[in-house]
Amino acid sequence: MADKSATSDELLCEGRLSGPIVLSVETSCDETAVAALDGRRLLSSCISSQTLIHQEFGGVVPEVASRNHLSKIEPLVNQALDKANLQVKQIGCVAATRGPGLLTSLLVGYSFGKGLAIGLGKPFIGVNHIEAHLLSPFFGTEFGPERSIGLVVSGGHTLLVLVDGVGQYKVLGGTVDDAAGEAFDKVAKLLGLPYPGGPQIDALAPRGNPHRYDLPRPMVGSRDFNFSFSGIKTAVRYLLPKLEGDYVADVAASFQEAVVDILVRKTMAAAAELRVDLITASGGVSCNSRLRQRMGEAAERSGKRLLLAEPALTTDNAAMIGYVAVQRSREITGSDLALDADPNLALA
Amino acid sequence: MVNRLVIENSGPTGSIVLARDHAIVLEKTFQGSAELARMADTTIKEIDRLDEIVVGIGPGSYTGLRVAVATALGMKLALGCRTFGCASVLGYPEENYLVIGDARRGAFFLAEIRAGKLPELPRLIPRADLGAEISRASLKRIFATSPAEELPDVEVMLPQARHLLGRDESFQDLREPIYLKEPHITQPK
Numbered sequence: 379m380a381d382k383s384a385t386s387d388e389l390l391c392e393g394r395l396s397g398p399i400v401l402s403v404e405t406s407c408d409e410t411a412v413a414a415l416d417g418r419r420l421l422s423s424c425i426s427s428q429t430l431i432h433q434e435f436g437g438v439v440p441e442v443a444s445r446n447h448l449s450k451i452e453p454l455v456n457q458a459l460d461k462a463n464l465q466v467k468q469i470g471c472v473a474a475t476r477g478p479g480l481l482t483s484l485l486v487g488y489s490f491g492k493g494l495a496i497g498l499g500k501p502f503i504g505v506n507h508i509e510a511h512l513l514s515p516f517f518g519t520e521f522g523p524e525r526s527i528g529l530v531v532s533g534g535h536t537l538l539v540l541v542d543g544v545g546q547y548k549v550l551g552g553t554v555d556d557a558a559g560e561a562f563d564k565v566a567k568l569l570g571l572p573y574p575g576g577p578q579i580d581a582l583a584p585r586g587n588p589h590r591y592d593l594p595r596p597m598v599g600s601r602d603f604n605f606s607f608s609g610i611k612t613a614v615r616y617l618l619p620k621l622e623g624d625y626v627a628d629v630a631a632s633f634q635e636a637v638v639d640i641l642v643r644k645t646m647a648a649a650a651e652l653r654v655d656l657i658t659a660s661g662g663v664s665c666n667s668r669l670r671q672r673m674g675e676a677a678e679r680s681g682k683r684l685l686l687a688e689p690a691l692t693t694d695n696a697a698m699i700g701y702v703a704v705q706r707s708r709e710i711t712g713s714d715l716a717l718d719a720d721p722n723l724a725l726a
Numbered sequence: 727m728v729n730r731l732v733i734e735n736s737g738p739t740g741s742i743v744l745a746r747d748h749a750i751v752l753e754k755t756f757q758g759s760a761e762l763a764r765m766a767d768t769t770i771k772e773i774d775r776l777d778e779i780v781v782g783i784g785p786g787s788y789t790g791l792r793v794a795v796a797t798a799l800g801m802k803l804a805l806g807c808r809t810f811g812c813a814s815v816l817g818y819p820e821e822n823y824l825v826i827g828d829a830r831r832g833a834f835f836l837a838e839i840r841a842g843k844l845p846e847l848p849r850l851i852p853r854a855d856l857g858a859e860i861s862r863a864s865l866k867r868i869f870a871t872s873p874a875e876e877l878p879d880v881e882v883m884l885p886q887a888r889h890l891l892g893r894d895e896s897f898q899d900l901r902e903p904i905y906l907k908e909p910h911i912t913q914p915k
Contacts, residue, residue, distance in 0.1 A: 441788070441909035448792050448902055452799050466803055482789055485759060489793045492763040493800025496770065715767055718760040 398470035402700030405487030406479025408438045410450040413696035414462040421462035423697045426450045447486035473703030476504030477723030484719040503703045504714040510698040515658040515685040527649045532661030533559030538603045544705045547726040551603030561607035579630045586627030588635035660687040730778040734887040735794040736786025736814040741887040759793040782814035784904040791903035810897035817885025827871035
């Protein structure tokens with residue numbers, strides 16, 4: 379079945395549109411996401427969020443997440459195709475997140491994507507979720523991924539990466555304990571704020587004094603590019619019982635300032651040491667308004683170029699998965715059908 | 727002529743069957759999601775048109791079942807074929823029997839198959855009650871999906887796709903696996 383000739387619809391599609399249509403799927407955690415891309419042009423991006431479902435548990439419950447992925451995936455793919463005004467037969471390549479992430483969640487999108495590719499007789503590409511975040515700042519630019527220092531910062535990951543092009547990555551450092559976004563969520567919980575805590579702290583911090591409490595900056599002076607955030611969280615835990623009155627905004631602002639301080643200083647140090655002119659930031663925490671402001675100021679001071687992922691691309695989405703597939707589809711001749719999903723998939 | 731693909735993946739080893747008007751033309755076993763995808767890919771290349779996909783929906787390993795269901799749903803979208811779910815416990819070469827499976831966390835499921843059908847959803851029983859349940863059972867043919875200390879004389883056999891092939895009367899719309907329990911949720915401290 380896979381070797382059949384192109385139908386008239388496929389030929390019409392190839393004549394009308396500028397590149398191979400990529401249908402991409404992302405289910406690495408609690409967002410079910412599907413996107414359609416025509417080359418580098420985003421045709422549709424649909425996300426079904428489970429945030430409200432998991433809110434009552436204070437975090438993502440893997441079994442709940444995978445059950446919801448399975449019930450949402452087919453309607454969401456149909457929705458993405460409708461929004462893009464595409465017929466399923468026009469898909470030229472299917473991509474899905476291979477890892478890292480929650481295995482039971484990954485397997486839903488990854489298996490659905492494989493089934494779709496098998497049925498269409500088209501290539502299947504398994505995409506690294508971190509790579510997708512890492513390259514997301516380049517989405518929509520005229521140029522492709524180029525030499526840069528990439529900060530990937532989210533609820534599950536905090537990494538500094540030297541990028542030398544698509545597929546050429548050197549991990550410079552990462553967190554030795556909590557991811558930055560995880561620390562945001564935990565501190566928000568200590569402050570009585572709802573899950574997910576990152577956006578709550580971001581919204582609250584401008585009303586507080588970021589210098590009111592002197593919180594530690596662990597590892598900021600270390601000679602490597604690793605991070606540590608659990609110490610700040612612990613400092614907040616010991617601080618709170620001593621406070622009285624209206625302190626929540628001040629604690630939120632002080633905590634946010636400490637985390638942002640570490641992220642900015644480490645990133646700029648890496649760019650300076652390796653003499654890299656372009657800095658990127660991506661992942662859910664890169665949407666934090668104070669981080670975006672401080673990164674902009676630091677880049678300007680040091681004469682570096684800065685590319686921040688568009689806010690819509692900072693949380694988990696399938697557009698970034700499709701973007702990596704588009705970049706890699708030129709070099710891939712076969713298919714990743716024989717590869718398993720990998721919850722611990724390494725970037726490099 | 728109806729080309730039907732049957733996928734059964736409720737246990738550690740799965741099976742896949744391609745049939746033409748109920749006659750098996752190809753049968754394979756596999757382990758893991760990657761092998762399932764490769765098997766499905768090579769299997770459907772044997773035919774020019776696929777009309778139906780039937781998937782064993784359990785009870786069994788939630789992960790394996792979801793992999794099979796998701797793969798089939800993806801194939802359905804591409805091929806425009808029909809998809810059906812069928813209780814995996816019907817995948818045995820008998821008409822009247824009992825299937826016992828480990829449902830984790832100290833529980834087992836019991837499924838009673840009569841005249842080739844599953845009249846009621848499998849029920850959960852505590853591990854401690856297993857011996858008494860078996861001695862009371864009116865069905866004397868018993869299969870276990872995995873070995874257990876409490877089942878020393880019971881034949882261990884996984885359901886097989888070939889035996890789901892002819893269970894048309896038990897097919898239903900393919901949506902999700904048979905979930906015997908609510909998700910296990912631990913509240914963070």
